[in-house]
Amino acid sequence: MKVGIVGLGLMGGSFALALKRKFKQRDERLEIIGLDHNDQHCLDALQLKIADKITDDINDLLNLDLIVLTIPVNAIIKLLPQLKKASSNTTIVDFGSTKEKIVASIPQEIRANFVASHPMAGTEKSGPQAADRKLYRGKVVVLCDTEENDPYHLKFAKEIFRDIGMKIFYMNAKEHDKHAAYISHMPHAVSYALANSVMKQENPKAILALAGGGFRSMSRIAKSAPTMWIDIFKQNSQNLLEATKNLKEELETFETYVKDENWEELTKWIEQANELHKIL
Amino acid sequence: MKVGIVGLGLMGGSFALALKRKFKQRDERLEIIGLDHNDQHCLDALQLKIADKITDDINDLLNLDLIVLTIPVNAIIKLLPQLKKASSNTTIVDFGSTKEKIVASIPQEIRANFVASHPMAGTEKSGPQAADRKLYRGKVVVLCDTEENDPYHLKFAKEIFRDIGMKIFYMNAKEHDKHAAYISHMPHAVSYALANSVMKQENPKAILALAGGGFRSMSRIAKSAPTMWIDIFKQNSQNLLEATKNLKEELETFETYVKDENWEELTKWIEQANELHKIL
Numbered sequence: 001m002k003v004g005i006v007g008l009g010l011m012g013g014s015f016a017l018a019l020k021r022k023f024k025q026r027d028e029r030l031e032i033i034g035l036d037h038n039d040q041h042c043l044d045a046l047q048l049k050i051a052d053k054i055t056d057d058i059n060d061l062l063n064l065d066l067i068v069l070t071i072p073v074n075a076i077i078k079l080l081p082q083l084k085k086a087s088s089n090t091t092i093v094d095f096g097s098t099k100e101k102i103v104a105s106i107p108q109e110i111r112a113n114f115v116a117s118h119p120m121a122g123t124e125k126s127g128p129q130a131a132d133r134k135l136y137r138g139k140v141v142v143l144c145d146t147e148e149n150d151p152y153h154l155k156f157a158k159e160i161f162r163d164i165g166m167k168i169f170y171m172n173a174k175e176h177d178k179h180a181a182y183i184s185h186m187p188h189a190v191s192y193a194l195a196n197s198v199m200k201q202e203n204p205k206a207i208l209a210l211a212g213g214g215f216r217s218m219s220r221i222a223k224s225a226p227t228m229w230i231d232i233f234k235q236n237s238q239n240l241l242e243a244t245k246n247l248k249e250e251l252e253t254f255e256t257y258v259k260d261e262n263w264e265e266l267t268k269w270i271e272q273a274n275e276l277h278k279i280l
Numbered sequence: 281m282k283v284g285i286v287g288l289g290l291m292g293g294s295f296a297l298a299l300k301r302k303f304k305q306r307d308e309r310l311e312i313i314g315l316d317h318n319d320q321h322c323l324d325a326l327q328l329k330i331a332d333k334i335t336d337d338i339n340d341l342l343n344l345d346l347i348v349l350t351i352p353v354n355a356i357i358k359l360l361p362q363l364k365k366a367s368s369n370t371t372i373v374d375f376g377s378t379k380e381k382i383v384a385s386i387p388q389e390i391r392a393n394f395v396a397s398h399p400m401a402g403t404e405k406s407g408p409q410a411a412d413r414k415l416y417r418g419k420v421v422v423l424c425d426t427e428e429n430d431p432y433h434l435k436f437a438k439e440i441f442r443d444i445g446m447k448i449f450y451m452n453a454k455e456h457d458k459h460a461a462y463i464s465h466m467p468h469a470v471s472y473a474l475a476n477s478v479m480k481q482e483n484p485k486a487i488l489a490l491a492g493g494g495f496r497s498m499s500r501i502a503k504s505a506p507t508m509w510i511d512i513f514k515q516n517s518q519n520l521l522e523a524t525k526n527l528k529e530e531l532e533t534f535e536t537y538v539k540d541e542n543w544e545e546l547t548k549w550i551e552q553a554n555e556l557h558k559i560l
Contacts, residue, residue, distance in 0.1 A: 120492035140490055169489060179487045182478050187498045190470060193530035195553035197523065198462050200530075207459045208559045209449060210420055212400035216560065217497040218467045223557045226550035230543050237538050243477065244535055248528060250473035250480075255524055258517050263510050270506040273475035277503045279488045280496065 001030050004061030005068045006079065008036040008045040010123065011095050012070030013131025016050040018164040021133055033061060044128040062086045066160065069094035072231040077105045084109045091153045093117045093160070097180060097228075098235040099144045099173035112150035115157035118142045118176065119166060120184070124223035137165035144173040181239035182246075185232055188221055189244055195222035281310050284341030285348045286359065288316040288325040290403065291375050292350030293411025296330040298444040301413055313341060324408040342366045346440065349374035352511040357385045364389045371433045373397045373440070377460060377508075378515040379424045379453035392430035395437035398422045398456065399446060400464070404503040417445035424453040461519035462526075465512055468501055469524055475502035 003019065005012045016032050023030035034051030035058065036042050045051040061067050062085055069076050073096040084107045086092060092114045096102050099116050106114045121139040123130065141161045146154050161168055171179070198204050198219075211219075233240060257266035283299065285292045296312050303310035314331030315338065316322050325331040341347050342365055349356050353376040363372060364387045372394045376382050379396050386394045401419040403410065421441045426434050441448055451459070478484055478499075491499075513520060537546035 120490050122492060122494070139492065142490060179490055182481065182487050183490045183495045184492060186477075187474060187495050189531065189534050190474060191494075191498060192550055192553040193527055193534055194467060194470060195556040196530045196533075196549065197466075197526045199552060199555055200526075201462065205559055207462055208556070210400050210422060210459055210463045211560055212402060212419065212464060214402070214471075214501045215463045215467050217500050218471060219556055219560065220497050221494045222553045224550075225554065226547045229550060230547055233538055233546065234541075234543065241535060241538060244531060246477045246480075247473055248531060250476045251469065251524060251528060253476075254469050254473055255521060258513055258521060261514075261517075263514065266513065267506045267510055269476065270472055270504075270509060272479060273472040273502045274505065275479055276475040276488070276499055279485055280491055280499065 001028070001066065002033065002064040003030065003066045003068065004033045004035065004064045005051065005070060006035045006058070006061070007069065007071035007075075008034045008038075008041045008050060008128050009070065010126050010128075010130045010132075010135070011119075012036075012068065013045065013048065013050045013128040014121075014133060014135035015068060015070065015095070015164065016045075017048075017131055017133035018136055019160070020049070022163045033064065035061065041128050048128055048131065050128055050131060058082050059085075062090065064090055066090070066156070067092045069096070072096075072228045073098050073102060073235050074231040076102055080105050080107055083107070086110050086113060088113065091115065091156045091160075093157050095119055097184065097232045099142075099176045099180075101235045103145050103148075103173040111148055113153050115146065115149055115154055116144040116173065117157065117161070118144070118180065119161075124221050126225050126228070136161075139166055140169055141166040142169045142171050142176055144171055144176050146170060177236050178239045181236055181243040185236055185240045186243035186247060188224060188229060189233070189240065190247060191219055191222040195219050281308070281346065282313065282344040283310065283346045283348065284313045284315065284344045285331065285350060286315045286338070286341070287349065287351035287355075288314045288318075288321045288330055288408050289350065290406050290408075290410045290412075290415070291399075292316075292348065293325065293328065293330045293408040294401075294413060294415035295348060295350065295375075295444065296325075297328075297411055297413035298416055299440070300329070302443045313344065315341065321408050328408055328411065330408055330411060338362050339365075342370065344370055346370070346436070347372045349376070352376075352508045353378050353382060353515050354511040356382055360385050360387055363387070366390050366393060368393065371395065371436045371440075373437050375399055377464065377512045379422075379456045379460075381515050383425050383428075383453040391428055393433050395426065395429055395434055396424040396453065397437065397441070398424070398460065399441075404501050406505050406508070416441075419446055420449055421446040422449045422451050422456055424451055424456050426450060457516050458519050461516055461523040465516055465520045466523035466527060468504060468509060469513070469520065470527060471499055471502040475499050 042054045119141040322334045399421040
């Protein structure tokens with residue numbers, strides 16, 4: 001199998017390493033051709049055996065078995081017209097964290113080939129050096145608007161995701177973006193806000209010296225680089241703002257209970273949050 | 281050494297297990313006498329070898345080498361008058377997450393004995409079954425207003441904290457409560473708010489099915505039971521409300537940048553949050 005990976009960072013690199021291991025276990029041949037605007041990423045990807053070859057020409061990927069787009073979401077949309085001439089045998093998947101605008105931008109010529117995907121995996125790290133072959137294992141991948149796909153391409157994409165150990169969910173792109181705002185995009189905004197609320201204090205070092213597990217957990221994703229997240233916030237701004245508004249309302253409920261010394265209602269509010277435990 | 285532990289939950293249980301291991305390594309004798317209003321906790325503590333004996337009479341602890349208070353902060357304040365008659369040789373430490381009101385409530389008779397402490401450790405779990413002898417290892421403990429302590433008692437408390445592997449910080453109680461609001465109390469409120477913002481959606485299960493590592497990290501402490509946290513929110517309400525207000529302002533900054541499509545300023549705001557990485 002020949003796979004082209006556009007974007008040799010954490011997501012693309014981890015995907016390559018997971019797939020390589022699977023193919024090695026099955027003693028099947030796999031060739032990965034990487035493309036990345038960052039020369040250092042290309043060098044690192046070769047050294048880390050994420051990619052077997054590097055190209056700077058997207059046309060070199062258009063007849064492969066699979067093209068995987070692991071670049072920021074706006075970069076995906078910008079790239080789509082250049083994929084129009086992909087072979088009808090080439091399956092294309094993207095790993096973008098927003099789906100509605102991407103799906104709306106897929107050129108008709110490759111709509112049947114293009115399986116819009118969102119693997120719910122990642123860390124606050126980035127770059128090929130952060131790649132981890134276990135990143136996707138046991139995690140959920142959401143496939144969107146698959147009724148637009150040719151059955152062959154959908155089946156192939158599903159096999160690949162199962163190969164790297166993922167659980168497959170289906171959802172329409174609109175619903176996905178609304179859910180992703182609550183489960184991922186808004187929480188990132190909150191984590192950034194939490195980090196900034198401390199970093200702007202008089203002596204953040206003295207405060208952070210006290211950080212226990214709770215603060216570490218809550219601020220971990222505030223280390224995520226802006227490159228990818230600005231794009232996500234752009235593309236999902238409406239759902240994101242709605243989710244942020246909801247969170248602020250919950251915080252205001254909390255503030256009111258504390259100000260009013262309404263410990264009874266505050267206890268109920270906390271118990272409702274505790275219910276999460278039963279699901280997650 | 282004879283130690284009395286008031287409160288045989290996660291904090292008291294973990295302390296007992298850590299201390300027992302240390303004393304066993306040194307082949308020194310250690311007896312732990314536990315007290316807890318919850319009978320099941322007492323039974324569990326005996327079975328888990330957290331306590332060697334159980335008493336329901338606080339007077340049984342007043343002549344031991346050490347008394348450790350690992351109960352919710354308002355319960356500590358309520359208990360303090362009953363410790364007035366503790367021996368001048370008995371060191372007393374509390375593990376409360378707020379310090380100003382506790383310190384102000386220490387009876388003069390035991391002020392020299394009482395080392396006000398806050399170990400920056402914990403998990404979202406509770407009860408003796410959750411006790412973990414490694415909970416405190418490598419973590420920070422803040423000792424407050426130690427100039428009020430007799431040097432013997434301070435030295436003894438420090439030895440005990442070093443025995444269980446903790447790093448010691450000093451701070452006045454007022455400063456501690458302000459910092460703790462940012463690093464621990466407000467983040468708990470935010471995590472509860474995040475959990476509730478999702479739990480109140482139409483189909484929380486469908487949303488939570490998508491949860492990746494980011495949401496799991498941010499919502500973990502929303503599983504913490506109200507018993508302990510209501511007390512903390514009560515005792516540190518002013519600092520807590522200030523920290524929550526600050527967080528909301530950061531979120532509003534975020535919202536404004538998104539609404540105004542001011543991606544340049546949003547990038548700077550994220551980069552500022554990323555700076556946390558250099559400290560934590």
